[in-house]
Amino acid sequence: MTLLARDVMTADVETVDADDEVADVLGKLSRRKFNGFPVLEDGELVGVVTQRDFVDLFEPSDRTLWIPIGLPPFLETVEYAIDLSWDELDAELDLAAAAGKPVRDVMTRDVETVAPDASIDDVLDILATDDPNVNRVPVLDGGDLVGIITREDVVRAFRDERASKP
Incomplete structure (x- = not known):
């Protein structure tokens, strides 16, 4: 038996709307056991928001000064980072903004999405990319979001399939 996307997907998908405020989605995410939501606009999938997207929002990279230092006997320049932020105050200001x-x-x-009749290999091709932030694959049927497949869903499906064989 070949596993298909519909066999491993979670059909009851929690979503957020593209117009939902960051604070509301962060609150909703903090009460869930997963780390991201598909984002819909007028019922159509327009993106995904994850914990990583929020981390990127609060990274202090724009407040970090990189100083190249090349002193003998070093042949290459060494870069030192100095964080110019006020840590907690900056994080609070970032959150408020x-x-x-x-x-x-x-x-x-x-x-990247798959159709319900996509093979598990198609799903694996997406999840096994070099991008470590790809942890879920939305399942679309005629443009409608009908499910989502996480890495955990795939592992569980393979475990269950192996357990069912004599």
């Missing part, structure tokens, strides 16, 4: 933004401003837009 971002809290009212719509999720569309932080979501990942280019999301």
